[in-house]
Amino acid sequence: ETNVGTNNDCVFKVGDVFKSFNEFKYKLNDYSTNIGGISHRIGKQANNQRKSQSQKSDFPPFIVKFKEDQQELTDRKLIDELITVWKNQHNKDINITGRFGDKQWLLIFANEPQTFEDLLNAQSWPDKLNNSEILIKQPRQLPSTYSLVIQQFHKNWKEKEVLEELKLQYLSLKNLTRMFTKDETSMNIVRADFSSLREVQDLLAIGSISISHLKHKVKQYYAPIRIQKCMKCFSHAHPTNNSQQSHQMCIRCGQQHAFNNECKNEIKCINCHGEHYAGHSSCPKVQKIRKEISEKYKTNRAELMVGFEQQQQEHN
Ligand SMILES: [Zn+2]
Ligand SMILES: [Zn+2]
Ligand SMILES: [Zn+2]
Numbered sequence: 001e002t003n004v005g006t007n008n009d010c011v012f013k014v015g016d017v018f019k020s021f022n023e024f025k026y027k028l029n030d031y032s033t034n035i036g037g038i039s040h041r042i043g044k045q046a047n048n049q050r051k052s053q054s055q056k057s058d059f060p061p062f063i064v065k066f067k068e069d070q071q072e073l074t075d076r077k078l079i080d081e082l083i084t085v086w087k088n089q090h091n092k093d094i095n096i097t098g099r100f101g102d103k104q105w106l107l108i109f110a111n112e113p114q115t116f117e118d119l120l121n122a123q124s125w126p127d128k129l130n131n132s133e134i135l136i137k138q139p140r141q142l143p144s145t146y147s148l149v150i151q152q153f154h155k156n157w158k159e160k161e162v163l164e165e166l167k168l169q170y171l172s173l174k175n176l177t178r179m180f181t182k183d184e185t186s187m188n189i190v191r192a193d194f195s196s197l198r199e200v201q202d203l204l205a206i207g208s209i210s211i212s213h214l215k216h217k218v219k220q221y222y223a224p225i226r227i228q229k230c231m232k233c234f235s236h237a238h239p240t241n242n243s244q245q246s247h248q249m250c251i252r253c254g255q256q257h258a259f260n261n262e263c264k265n266e267i268k269c270i271n272c273h274g275e276h277y278a279g280h281s282s283c284p285k286v287q288k289i290r291k292e293i294s295e296k297y298k299t300n301r302a303e304l305m306v307g308f309e310q311q312q313q314e315h316n
Helices: 021-032 044-048 050-054 075-090 113-120 159-169 197-206 284-315
Strands: 062-066 096-100 106-110 132-137 147-150 173-180 186-194 208-211 214-220
Touching: 075 096, 075 106, 106 113, 147 197, 159 173, 159 208, 186 197, 197 208, 197 214
Parallel strands: none
Antiparallel strands: 062 106, 062 132, 096 106, 147 186, 147 214, 173 186, 208 214
């Protein structure tokens, strides 16, 4: 059994050298950034925010940019207008919420899969809202429920060629991406991204996909789990800007000193006092959080699937 993606952990290894503090920060940022549609928060903060978290959409937002300023209208009014226009043009109800984000861009969240997939169709959007021309930025990454992994995908095969072949049969297939191990060896597994949850579900139910008349096993795809870490004190319980620690701690020795590549102190994790860098995948604290997140992740996924089933039945 291959658990693709779930073991992709800490970007730091013992002995890592960074050319500059910026490179260090860049890697650290990359490491603690959430990807995909479901965002995870663990620790004290998660408890305070449980309520708002649970109301958060499982889908990444569509961003609406306006050509003209929208200062006189509330986000609520714009959302209502979009729902009405959509209904008039497509005779379809969309289930969305939205709010203004950065730079007065309107963020629109789908509340269920069918709406999300309707919004993915760029041609369906109106050209204008509140008499202003609009530009739509589609989400760059779909929730991981829209992907699956294809096994026994020969290392010599070209993903692009197979993609063209498969697209003829699987209309919502968008992309094939080969998976790599942590040390960047290519695997005989590809991730297949779709724009229809139904198509993914059907393939998972069958359990295989045909490539050149040969059956290949398909499995659920789980996005790599990213674990939040404070860049100042390396706690996993809060983001950097909430740190109580005003001095920089060391990722290697856990002591207080300025960032220093040359630290030769004994390796000691600040969180568990073990013999590894803070945030390393072997840290029991990291493993505990990983387990909690993956449990939560499975629950979310199950809820999403149940919601989808119910909705399909309502349509039939
Ligand atoms: Zn901190
Ligand atoms: Zn140190
Ligand atoms: Zn540790």
